[in-house]
Amino acid sequence: MPVADYAQYCEMLDRARKGGFAYPAINVTSLTTANAVLKGLADSKSDGIIQVSTGGGAFASGSGVKDMALGATSIAEHVHRAAARYPIYVALHTDHCQADKLATFVMPLLEQTERRRAAGQPNLFNGHMFDGSALPLKDNLEIAVKLLERCKQNEVILEIEVGVVGGEEDGVKASAAAKLYTTPEDTLEVARRFREVPGARYLLAATFGNVHGVYKPGHVKLRPSILKDCQDAAVAAFGEAARFHFVFHGGSGSELSDIHEALDAGVVKMNIDTDMQYTFTRAIADHCFRNYDGVLRVDGEVGNKKIYDPRSYMTIAETAMAARVVRATADLRSAGTTMAQ
Numbered sequence: 220m221p222v223a224d225y226a227q228y229c230e231m232l233d234r235a236r237k238g239g240f241a242y243p244a245i246n247v248t249s250l251t252t253a254n255a256v257l258k259g260l261a262d263s264k265s266d267g268i269i270q271v272s273t274g275g276g277a278f279a280s281g282s283g284v285k286d287m288a289l290g291a292t293s294i295a296e297h298v299h300r301a302a303a304r305y306p307i308y309v310a311l312h313t314d315h316c317q318a319d320k321l322a323t324f325v326m327p328l329l330e331q332t333e334r335r336r337a338a339g340q341p342n343l344f345n346g347h348m349f350d351g352s353a354l355p356l357k358d359n360l361e362i363a364v365k366l367l368e369r370c371k372q373n374e375v376i377l378e379i380e381v382g383v384v385g386g387e388e389d390g391v392k393a394s395a396a397a398k399l400y401t402t403p404e405d406t407l408e409v410a411r412r413f414r415e416v417p418g419a420r421y422l423l424a425a426t427f428g429n430v431h432g433v434y435k436p437g438h439v440k441l442r443p444s445i446l447k448d449c450q451d452a453a454v455a456a457f458g459e460a461a462r463f464h465f466v467f468h469g470g471s472g473s474e475l476s477d478i479h480e481a482l483d484a485g486v487v488k489m490n491i492d493t494d495m496q497y498t499f500t501r502a503i504a505d506h507c508f509r510n511y512d513g514v515l516r517v518d519g520e521v522g523n524k525k526i527y528d529p530r531s532y533m534t535i536a537e538t539a540m541a542a543r544v545v546r547a548t549a550d551l552r553s554a555g556t557t558m559a560q
C-alpha cells in the first residue's frame with residue numbers, strides 16, 4: 220500500500236489504543252534496513268512505522284555530506300516508492316530531535332512537506348518528534364505548542380517527550396540525575412497546554428524508567444503503572460478526548476509482561492532500535508566467521524566472490540532483521556491487524 224496518509228495514520232493509532240496493541244517503530248539507516256522492516260511487517264500482516272533519527276539521516280546522506288535532513292529525505296522517498304509493493308500500511312516518522320537540531324532536521328523536512336502538499340503530493344513524513352525533555356517542562360512545551368500548530372496545518376503528527384529516557388542513543392547521553400519517571404502532573408500540563416491547538420494530534424513519550432540500549436536483567440526498573448496514572452489524571456481533568464497515545468522509548472530488552480502492561484495503558488508506538496541493530500550485525504558477523512576464507516583472501520588464495528559480495532551478507536542481514544520485526548509485532552500484538560486486509 221502507499222505510505223499511510225493522515226486519516227489512515229490517525230485510524231491506525233486509534234485502532235491500536237482501542238485494541239490494546241502497538242506498532243513497532245523501527246529505526247532505519249539505509250535502503251536495506253528499510254526493506255527489512257517492510258518485509259517483516261508484510262510477513263506478519265501488521266502495519267507499522269519506519270523512522271529515521273538525526274544520526275541515521277546523517278549516515279544515510281553519506282560520510283562526504285552528513286546532512287541529516289537529506290539522508291532522511293532519501294530514505295522517506297525510497298519508502299514512498301517501495302511501500303506500494305507491500306500489502307500493509309506504513310507510516311514515516313523522525314525520531315529524537317533536540318531543540319538545537321530543529322532548524323537543520325525537522326524544519327527542513329516540514330518545509331518539504333509544505334512544498335509537496337502545495338504541489339498535490341503526499342506528505343514526506345507522517346510524524347516528527349521534538350525532544351525537549353532536557354529542557355524545563357515549561358520551555359519544552361513552549362516550543363512544542365508552536366510546532367504542534369505548524370504540524371496541525373500540515374496534517375503531521377507531533378511526538379514529544381516529557382521525563383528523560385536514560386542511557387544513550389545517537390550519541391546523546393542522559394545525565395545520571397535525569398528524571399526517568401514522568402509524573403501525572405507533568406503529563407496533565409501537556410494535555411492542558413496542547414488544548415491551545417484544538418484538533419491537533421500528538422503522541423506522548425512519557426517515561427517510566429525506560430533506558431535506551433540493552434542492559435542485563437535487573438538494571439532497568441520499568442514502572443508502566445505510571446502510564447495508567449497519567450491517563451487517569453488527564454481523563455479526570457479534561458475528559459475522554461484527552462486520553463493519551465503513548466510512545467514507549469528504550470524498550471529493547473524489556474520483559475514481555477512490562478510491554479503488555481504498557482500496551483494496556485495506551486502505548487500505541489514502541490520504538491525499537493538497539494535490538495534491530497544487534498540482529499542485523501549478528502547475521503553479518505555469523506556470515507563472516509563461518510566463511511572466513513571466502514570473505515578474505517587468506518594466504519595467497521582469492522577468497523570467494525559470492526561470499527564477499529556485499530549483497531550476500533546484506534541479504535542475510537535483511538532477512539534476519541525482517542524476522543526480528545515479525546517477533547516485534549507478536550510481542551506488541553499488532554500481528555494480523557493490518558488495515559489493508
Ligand SMILES: [Zn+2]
Pocket residue numbers: 315384388431468469490
Ligand atoms: Zn528514544
